[in-house]
Amino acid sequence: MKRNNLASISGMASTFIKQASIVPFYAALSALALTTFNVEKAQAATIVLDFEGLQNLENVNGFYNGGSGSQGNTGTNFGIEFSSNSLAIVDADAGGTGNFGGEPSPDTILFFLSGGAAVMNVAAGFDTGFSFFYSAINNPGTINVYDGLNGMGNILATLNLPTTPFNGAPDPMGQFSPFVPFGVGFTGIAKSVDFGGVVNQIGFDNITLGAATPGGGGGTPASVPEPGSVIALLLIGGASASQIKRQAIS
Template sequence: MKHLALIAALAAASAAPAFAATPVTLTFEGVGDYGTEVGEFYNGGTSGAGHMGSNVGVSFTSPMLSLTNDVLGPYFSNAPSAGTVAFVQGGDAFVNVAAGFSGYLSFFYASTAQLNNTVNVYSGLNGSGTLLGSMSLNANATAGCSDTAFCNWEKTSLVFGGLARSIQFADTQGAVAFDNLTLAPVPEPSTYALMAGGLGAILFLARRRRED
């Protein structure tokens, strides 16, 4: 009976691995005022506004900027993160995750144009490697509201196979605002080792039980 209880406990531990972190959501809060580069804000760096961000291993190429309301605005309203969202200015922007992420990507957006296959997920950094999935964005910005250019926010998501290391935001210059970008993390190598060890122990105890 003791063997059976231990086997059951090890099986439960192996079937439900502990991830390195829960899914990471980037809200862009604290990056800075209008036009501040997101850059290394989520890779342990400091934004152009001098604010220190968190270190979740995610970096942005220079066309991805913060968007905040100021005296010339407002530019957006009703966003999930009320203070700051993000937009692309001048070329394609890439989100790079050196450690990789797997399975799931989601974000909120408001768009003034219909953009097909404009958000792409790749296996390599900066849009290199294999294309793992693409997302299209509807022209939804003023659906049911008109107080700002980006007032209607819609959540969209992508489920894909394989290990991704970058996201491309293409052809979105000035037409789309983004918020609450969520990435599913990849288990740490130690997690895989724990799973393998647990399965090995299960097999060992099962064989001992048959021999007893």
């Protein structure tokens, strides 16, 4: 049985298998080439959300807002709240149900199983840039950065996310691997971000506020390839998605 979902959930993997589509890939790649991708190190004032401390399939909720996740776990109070459909998932290698690997800060990432997007609210706002690592092997995704809460107000930045490679180093045991860095600079004060895509088909880690380069675990800068290397990696991802589409999926 092929494992084509991000989460391995009883009853879902055998009945809900998505075919890959590369139709939006080349248009999204063009958008990537035009995106300002800052490869400098993240500044100390940036905030990095790595989702460590949350349990498998725990709703993030107020974990980063002085409250807790749905299972009672608490994190640093950054004044950041997530929508109720925003979930943490732990890598299967670490005892969770996550079909992923190569995440920048093991072993927990963000994803969602309902709705069209997970939403992050930052009441105090943030500026300069926004960045993250993501994996989306079957379907592309979209990120919108807004100057209002709950995905309202003016859009400050839109990022179209192409499909990414699968079964890759450094952890070929999880199909959603590796995670690819993506970031953008913008003007204005952002107060919310929506993470869009197909449910159970896209995951995010090391979400970074205040910099166009994603940070590493604990807020330290991550090792980020040059823009040309990122584009080449995504081209490989598009080719891989094409190969998946030619296979029979039942």
